[in-house]
Amino acid sequence: MLDHPEVSPSAQTEIALIVGAGPGISASCARLLAANGFQVAIAARTATKPVMLELAKHAAIHCYSCDAGNAAEVEQLFAAVTADLGAPTLVIHNIDGRSAGIFRKGVAEADADLVLDTLVNSALSAFNVAQQAARSMRGRDLPESGHRGTVIFTNASATLKGFAKSAAFAMACQAKTGLAQSMARELMPEGIHVAQVIIDAAVGVPQADGSRKHWAAGVTKDDNMADPDQIAQVYLQLHQQHRSTWAFEVALRPWNEKW
């Protein structure tokens, strides 16, 4: 933990761990969870990137450094968060992990090393996070609610459909779905809620002038990009679901999206 060492973990406070940090979904989740009384740990490869420094100003948000494709680093992350704040009951994996070098490259053109990087940074990192979450949550006494904790994976349109010139990303996204499905079937009967949220849209990060901006799709003033603050509400609602009625998968898209 790079900040706020004075936090004293409490049995009453819920701990969330968000792995992956961008100005979109991760930042919105961190703020929403903090506003709802969570102590929030957020981890990125570079803990000093601007969005992290901005989030770290919030008393309930704590920034960590972690390369999630590395199993040992993820183990250390969970150990550090648990020592600093307590064991997380909500874990969110929100890493795209796509190598810039394979963006819109055809099967014949993509570099196999970058395909592997994408698999490691996106799908294997999800496995690493899932594994530590499973170990940690299994170790908890079963609360009266029967709900030991929640693990949520963010996923993309490419898991619904592998698009042309997007093979590596489709491989990573669908691998992540395979993990989420398998983990849900294994761990839900143990009281661990596993879910994935598919963002079938560009996520538009709010700008100062009220517009939204997406790294690839540009700027819009309309509602045709997913608002990350709205997405964050769904993550919180999933975590709050009663174990008699758990959703495994929710796909979110704007009103005017083609699908």
Add this chain to the structure above:
Amino acid sequence: MLDHPEVSPSAQTEIALIVGAGPGISASCARLLAANGFQVAIAARTATKPVMLELAKHAAIHCYSCDAGNAAEVEQLFAAVTADLGAPTLVIHNIDGRSAGIFRKGVAEADADLVLDTLVNSALSAFNVAQQAARSMRGRDLPESGHRGTVIFTNASATLKGFAKSAAFAMACQAKTGLAQSMARELMPEGIHVAQVIIDAAVGVPQADGSRKHWAAGVTKDDNMADPDQIAQVYLQLHQQHRSTWAFEVALRPWNEKW
């Protein structure tokens, strides 16, 4: 409207219409929506059945009689609700519609007339309700939110997978999904949120002693039946989603369900 003729519709109050009335999801939705400030119309073939009489005691819940498989009756229902309460902005179709006579009958044994009854009572009734909702919501001025209203279909496991000895029900459920998908693609760009909630479980109606009871699966004291009060929360959350992030489909199942 069979009750509470004194309601004076208000621009500020939201109107919900629930078609289909059992002691499970419909009753839970009616109570939750009423508790959240909605005026609620609820319609069943027999408006005097016990659950309806019980719901009608609530000042904000209003009971109507309608055979939803009959297009003319559905048109009259919407006209009556609109006249009595105002145009609904949330419409829920929650009719199973399965003929008792085809329950667990094989393809060789089922009666074709009952297969047709099931298609009419379940899938065609969904179309009838969808059509009136589309007409009514399209007629509204577009509010600042860009969200003219929400139509939610309840669906069952059989839409995910057609089980043996369940052909007629699988036909009706999957037909309903076809309707919902087509309607979503048509009407979401006009500001109408279309969604379906798949209950991949038995719905357990709470009993006086704290147990839950399902018409076919019997009684349980555990959380292995879906709690209709929890399901109702999802319907309300879907209606409250911002149009930048609409979910089309959510499947709910208990922690220990096989799937």
Add this chain to the structure above:
Amino acid sequence: MLDHPEVSPSAQTEIALIVGAGPGISASCARLLAANGFQVAIAARTATKPVMLELAKHAAIHCYSCDAGNAAEVEQLFAAVTADLGAPTLVIHNIDGRSAGIFRKGVAEADADLVLDTLVNSALSAFNVAQQAARSMRGRDLPESGHRGTVIFTNASATLKGFAKSAAFAMACQAKTGLAQSMARELMPEGIHVAQVIIDAAVGVPQADGSRKHWAAGVTKDDNMADPDQIAQVYLQLHQQHRSTWAFEVALRPWNEKW
């Protein structure tokens, strides 16, 4: 049977029954099966339509009249075919059944009576045919191959995805998929192979000049419409599959189709 009364059924000859008759898939299947030694019965509402008269010129193809939405007529059809030719071991349901009046009509505009007609002519007719096939094939002694017979449903893109302004057709197509899934799970363990072939394309009927023509998509000289003679090969291959390796579903589309 309207023709060739001299046929003497033989234990060695396979009997196929095709319900639905157009110049595309049904005609191609009839010709291919006849060329492969089957006695072929083909049924349409109007047994005297041009394609039927043309097919009836083939000694091994026999035309019948049947409104497949009517359970009693389908029962009579199977009785007549069995009496004339023998019990069919390959049954193909190839009825689109869409009412012209609901083509490209939105949910608000479509006529509920035509939606019901579409459900009856497409999905209920599939049930009627499936039921008679199940009864007939179950009655056969189990051959050494363990394969009592094959039932194949033709289906359309709308079962993969409900498109805008296509609600009734999506309902009917997905209902048919529900039937096929349920029936496969029920009857495959009894040695009856159930399959559906999804034509994710326009079917182009060969014209005299080598072009292909589709009722709605027009004429093409390219391979961008599905060739019904090629489709028919898949039906025959499905029927010939060994019971250790049965395919339930095959979707066929041209090389340049968007999907």
Add this chain to the structure above:
Amino acid sequence: MLDHPEVSPSAQTEIALIVGAGPGISASCARLLAANGFQVAIAARTATKPVMLELAKHAAIHCYSCDAGNAAEVEQLFAAVTADLGAPTLVIHNIDGRSAGIFRKGVAEADADLVLDTLVNSALSAFNVAQQAARSMRGRDLPESGHRGTVIFTNASATLKGFAKSAAFAMACQAKTGLAQSMARELMPEGIHVAQVIIDAAVGVPQADGSRKHWAAGVTKDDNMADPDQIAQVYLQLHQQHRSTWAFEVALRPWNEKW
């Protein structure tokens, strides 16, 4: 090429390349294709394993050594096969790639290194093969049929559904599906048929006494394991499909399989 150096490639002969070699699907495909006039190259990590030595006795089957998880080795394999036999027009990727060490391991127990091995050996090897096939087939002049070649991926039940205690395998299988979907959408419009065959069953290798044997499921005398000779027929049929009617996916399962 480790055998038969005397082969003289001919424009008329079709060349098939099978990557992955076990006694099941690969061996059956090799024999069937050879019997149908193909020159067949088959590659495995260990070209001297018993099944390879057995296959190499056939004059039209040629064995190669290749670690398909290594992009450079796959490039060399295609170069060698092309030099020896000619450019392949049918490429089959048939590698399971699952590390024995993660078999039936839960998410908490599996070793992250073995998860990565599984992704590399199964999904990345599929990418490597797909890439070389795309480069090679694209380089061909378009034949009159418009069909430059076929790439077929073998896949498993885990791509349809991620089972408990099978996360790594589900990840690899679903990644492979993402690759196949993306590649099909990219390359089918260029005349390259991309397909995947899902074996939703144990593959039973024929034994001398007429029984079948599966490495994990044991021995059976019934038809409840998929017969690899039957599976091979489907691969050949897929390759022979006309480009107006290409199937992307076929799942095969025995008559009595639960699904």
